[in-house]
Amino acid sequence: YAIPGTRRRHLGEKTIQAWYYAWRRQGLDGLAAKPRADRGSSKLAPALQEAVLAAKRANARRSVRQIVRLLEAAGTMASETLSRSAVHRLLQQHGLSKSPAHAAEERRSFAAELAGAIWYGDVMHGPRVPHKGQLRKTYLVSLFDDASRLVAHSAFCLGETALDIEGVLKQALLRRGLPRKLVVDNGAAYRAST
Secondary structure, three states, rough: OOOOOOOOOOOOHHHHHHHHHHHHHHHHHHHOOOOEEEEEEOOOOOHHHHHHHHHHHHOOOOOOOHHHHHHHHHOOOOOOOOHHHHHHHHHHHEEEEEEEHHHHOOOOOOOOOOOOOOEEEEEEEEEEEEOOOEEEEEEEEEEEOOOOOOOEEEEEEEEOOHHHHHHHHHHHHHHHHOOOOEEEOOOHOOOOOO
């Protein structure tokens, strides 16, 4: 359905049924949007509200999930009895739902300082393509620069053997130069049999 004023396109059977009976009872007035009677109030017990607010104020970076886990671990409430939406609404009412401005900074646990310091290699399974009359599986072999996130080189191959990876590595070296380190996973193509 094309519903005016929304991007929703699907309606549930129960929704249509509720609208129908509201229309039958009250006509078009029954279909008008009504403000919630409980807007701005919380069903959480006052002591639990204070515990939630105190946990958020103690560490503004705590997520709703972390606050719920913290309160469960402290025994403030029984496990899985506090809904995350109730906590979120409470934090919104008190202006505590947004993360602090400095939390938006990108933080990485590790990143190379300079481009070309570390390249990472990875292989992703790709689509099946027709090749010599047969459908063959493809593999996307890629090398990425850690600091700049540049794709040094990437190519679809019909296998993930050492020769396939060597071809991608050769093109990356020709185009981007020699990295200081190359890091790859523990796939079969990277291991030598002894």
